[in-house]
Amino acid sequence: MATLNEIYRELESIMEDVEAYVEEADNANQASDVAGSVKNPMEKVLVALDSIMDDEIAGIYDELTEDEFYEEDEEF
Numbered sequence: 274m275a276t277l278n279e280i281y282r283e284l285e286s287i288m289e290d291v292e293a294y295v296e297e298a299d300n301a302n303q304a305s306d307v308a309g310s311v312k313n314p315m316e317k318v319l320v321a322l323d324s325i326m327d328d329e330i331a332g333i334y335d336e337l338t339e340d341e342f343y344e345e346d347e348e349f
Contacts, residue, residue: 277329281322288315 298304
């Protein structure tokens with residue numbers, strides 16, 4: 274199973290190809306369609322994956338035992 278980092282890198286590579294196509298396309302209508310249908314949604318996915326990876330590095334998804342969960346200090 275691929276890691277999030279591997280998926281992110283692969284999508285980034287695909288995104289570079291899509292951006293190059295949009296920039297170099299001879300048909301402006303087709304480039305606009307690709308930008309709206311592929312490039313923009315892919316940018317959203319990459320931002321979301323980047324946020325998830327940042328959260329994972331920060332330890333947000335670490336599982337706490339019941340004792341650790343209740344011992345955690347809260348700031349009010």
